[in-house]
Amino acid sequence: IYIFVLQVDKVIEAFTLSDEKLMHLSTKLFEQLFKGLGQATNEEAELKMLPSYVTSTPDGTEHGDFLALDLGGTNFRIILVKITPNPNSNIQMDNQVYSISHKLMTGTGTKLFDHLVNCLWDFLVERDMMCQLLPIGFTFSFPTRHLGIKKTILVNWSKGFTASGVVGEDIGQLLNDAINRKFKNFELKIMSTVVNDTVGTMVSCAYDHHETCMGLIVGTGTNMCYMESQSNTEMLGDNFRSLEGEMCINTEWGAFGDNSGSLDEVKTSYDIAIDHNSPNQGEHIYEKMISGMYMGELVRRIIVDLSAKGELFQKVDEHSILYDGGFSTAFVSQILQPNIDATMTMEYLRSFGVTANIDDVAKVKKICEAVSVRAAALCAVGVVAVARKIEKNRGHVRMVVGVDGSVYRKHPTFKNVLIDTTRRLAPELNIGFEVSTDGSGRGAALVAAV
CATH class of the missing domain: 3.40.367.20 (Hexokinase; domain 1)
Incomplete structure (x- = not known):
């Protein structure tokens, strides 16, 4: 013993x-x-x-409708976020999850991003929101290098993704190109292309706790x-x-x-x-x-x-x-x-x-x-x-x-x-x-x- x-x-x-x-x-x-x-x-x-190029946290004055895209694996999530400003600060979220097939994960980057935008199209049509100008925040959970708030380069794929033509490219530009191919007469504004999940965690918490x-x-x-x-x-x-x-x-x-x-x-x-x-x-x-x-x-x-x-x-x-x-x-x-x-x-x-x-x-x-x-x-x-x-x-x-x-x-x-x-x-x-x-x-x- x-x-x-x-x-x-x-x-x-x-x-x-x-x-x-x-x-x-x-x-x-x-x-x-x-x-x-x-x-x-x-x-x-x-x-x-x-550097994240995020230079401030929420102060309670934020308001309006925003879209969040979240890609980090075999699921792609789209979230509509409605923010009501002070004095009655409130956030309402409506989200939907779409699957990413192995074929898309390992095919071409063009097909992958076209699929993401097709999902976005379906999401907006279903909610009768095609004519709105919506800022987008994109959580892209892969190794990236930030060159600015609107420019983020994919360093390498992980998690089973190997889609060609994406490594070394600007993720925000690839998304914008796919949006332009699909939407043509509709305008979506990319306010921030790629958000690290740690940064998103801090910013989300800061909305409720300003310190x-x-x-x-x-x-x-x-x-x-x-x-x-x-x-x-x-x-x-x-x-x-x-x-x-x-x-x-x-x-x-x-x-x-x-x-x-x-x-x-x-x-x-x-x-x-x-x-x-x-x-x-x-x-x-x-x-x-x-x-x-x-x-x-x-x-x-x-x-x-x-x-x-x-x-x-x-x-x-x-x-x-x-x-x-x-x-x-x-x-x-x-x-x-x-x-x-x-x-x-x-x-x-x-x-x-x-x-x-x-x-x-x-x-x-x-x-x-x-x-x-x-x-x-x-x-x-x-x-x-x-x-x-x-x-x-x-x-x-x-x-x-x-x-x-x-x-x-x-x-x-x-x-x-x-x-x-x-x-x-x-x-x-x-x-x-x-x-x-x-x-x-x-x-x-x-x-x-x-």
Whole structure:
């Protein structure tokens, strides 16, 4: 029994980070923010600090009808957003989802964008809105490079898309060309072509909470954007840089630790194994220690290791999905649900081909807790670093983080640990957290509105 406890405790200890260690990491990330903003240092910086060219957040005066287009996979969503201004600020949304076939995903870009516009035509005809001039916000969830609010270049396809003639092209122009081919005598205005989902999350939250100046995603992946003084955005060069006002910067903070080795001292052997077996080895180290895509796999690797040493579980079926990457973050969330007792957990584990006793259940729960707490604490490291950067620009003001993502919304403990750790690491900062509403839909429309 002593050996069992010792081995589990050894794993727990490896995932437990002191506040001193967390503050040290936050300082390192803070330094990377400056590197990414600098013209001379951006190229070597881990955080690329991508400009969004969004220079303001909603103030409540926005009004009118807007369209939001959302393409990020096999579904294409069109949302009609009706905004009523102060004093009775209100947003009404009417949305419809259209499918994207594999043939369209892998065919020509012309056919893909013609299909998107055909869907838009059907959407507007059905609502008798063909003669209106409507600004459009387009959430295009693929790797892109922004050259301005109206010019965004596709760097490469992902998620199974290979449509030809799109990589290296201006997404907004391709959409406009398709609109011109279809609509001819009707005019649609593209106010903002491409909206990053993190930026949309911040802008959507800012409509309800005007002190919002950060957008955080913690789901399959993780990312942060925030409002930065334009005078600090040296990497834009003098042609795009202003000495007044602010601009939303997409930090792409998942890459923290990729080159600097800043996270090496807190990596475990399990983190190293996950990175080694990932398709993007050596990249997005920070993200791999936080996000939902890897949380379940971390737990699985720990359990497999302890089980192989005979220190966990009475029996494991030889065909158990324990051995083939069958654990998702949903597994972690289920184990940590407060209303799930030991007996229910044993039955849940049995569905994975595992025979467990009460002691096993306690150990698995401790493992899930340790991995989850570390993920939330590391996320807090980034929040504190970005908040300190904003404070350096704005002074001591109230700062709200608009948050979205399945881990933040559905994990039973992540949210509270993130908030508590943030406040513990930076008690002098006035940081609040608010769940954002539909950043890729409502947020995209609001970007067009502002």
